[in-house]
Amino acid sequence: MTPDEIDALLHRIPPPSPSPQLRDRVLGELARRMNPELHRIRGSRPVLRRTRWGAVALAMAIGGFAAILWLVLPKAPGSSPDGGTPAEGRGRSDGDPAFTRKVWECPLPDPGISRLTLLDRLYVEGSDGALAALDRKTGQAAWTFRVDAGTPLDAPPVICDEVLAEEESLEVELAALGRKIDETLGAKGVGPETQALQKRRNGVRERLRVCKFGDNLYVVSRQVLYCLDRASGALKWTQRLSFVPSGPPAAIRTHLFVPDAAAARVHVLDVEKKGADVVAYQGSGAAAGTPVLGGPTYADPSIYFVAPDGTLNCFRGSDGTLTWRFDSEPRNIGEPLVHTLRALRRDAGGALSKVTVRLILFSTGHTLYALEANAGMLLWKHDCGAPLRGRPILYGENAYVITEKGVLLSLVLLPEQNPGALSGSLRWTLDGCSQILMNGRKGLYILGPKREILAVKESSGEILGRYPCASLSRFPTNRSDGLLYAVRPSGTIVCFEERD
């Protein structure tokens, strides 16, 4: 055969084609990115076609409306953007809590917002499977995404904290190495020392690049797992799960741990294999039909998972070996929370020493348990009088839990005295609470029963103030910075900070 014949033959071979679904995937993603950010969360709502005359009419209407507002509304003192001392009413609307000052407001005129989740960003879920990522400090929309079927998300989105922390430290290291290379080049020129530094920098860059493979955000909707790039929101892959997950997954850079609703096991999915189910870690005990709230929790190198029969299982994350188990009752199983506590304690001789304990807190029935997480040793347990609502919130060396009866309990995480008593050290209790909102400068802010926010003195549980908030809803609990997020009835998301 001659080369020309080969050429003719090659041209007769039909080219390979991608799957037909790829067209929808690509064009859908492009359409999503082309539309203005704020319209994306509206999902299927059609974007109005604008004409030139329509735009002129709209501009005139907005201008007229603004002029009327300017004439009608009272002028709040300090309402100019001069950054001066805030006056009463500044940066607040009627109905906003009086202790707050508005930081930003994001008008998403879609009343279908179903949940706010605070992670690295503020994630806003729509009831139609839309997800928007907003910057926590500015409210700017970073990206939006909508699941194919338009079904709501089963659980809040999940990111891998470990990867975020690693990325941050690598970027700091990279910047430091860059500065050092510049200094060395300036002082000594090109030589072995500079080359060694450059080699080290290449190594750090490579680690950073590998790290970004696992920098994902995961959501589950109707048994389909979606993996998005955390930074850009681009869809990386989807995986139809062969089981019904009972809660959100726990994510590490390379794997996902997803709880199975039908059995006492955790499925391990490989992130690099697009979520392929590679193995399942079987916990002890059988599925007793008790709903398991929340998913597993990962704390290097272990996975903690409460089985439906109330057994807390600790697996070695790398191979699924059951390291230890702790039996409790199969009732109202709460989500485990792992926390490393560093505190100063007096030893037997009275001298102060630094103590580092990895604690795991979880609840079944009315009881809150605190265990040493490496060995599974029970440190203390506390009868809270009713099942707990959500997982414990930790601030400093104290844990806060709210029961189904609306009682807030403050407990010492690591009781100093009588550690063998196996009883939690209760600091104070407060009735009429439904959610912990944040830990502010003046104390804890708690959502009360009558659409009001209670400011509570952290040391004693004394109520310092009551602030009506009837027009706000869907508060996420803020465990880090002192910002309060909520949704207005119009669908606007608002961020407040505590006033001085």
Added chain:
Amino acid sequence: VIEFKLVDEARDLDRSDAELLGRLQTGDSGAAALLYDRHHRGLYAYALSLLRDPGLSEDVVHETFLRLLATRPERPVVLGKSFVYAVARNLALDLLRGAGRQDAHRLPLARAAQMRVAPAAPEAGDEERRNETLLSALARLPQEQQETVTLKVFSGLTFAQIAEVLSVSAGTAASRYRYALEKLADMLQEGESR
């Protein structure tokens, strides 16, 4: 109205890739669909020839279009088609460098291609068998020759465009293609003589 639409569509088909890219960057979804329909097969075939993994190749096609959208509109794209393929090439090479996939996930091109074209039936005719042999031989060529052949045959690029994608001269691209055909002819000859 229908007539106007038809005229518009016909005009769209004549538009150059550079013009469509410009429209894509300004948020024209019609241009996006046209570009996709024009290039998805060629891009997929090219990505598949580099990655040997159908899933990853689809990812590259997907990401290529997203990158095209993200290209700064103030920087006009004059190269059009070769620019699109250069973006795909960079993405595929990034993936290859990334996870050491060169060896771990490589499928023979023939098999990978057939995963999307049609499964090899036992009663496949002479033409299918010959195609498979040819694709298997193509997969054994050096990478630069494989790339040149794929871009020329499956993606329909001219030698000048291939040269822009691969950052070589047009003469080099043409001679790589010629060498590849000669080598393929030799390989098939050897196969037949066995």
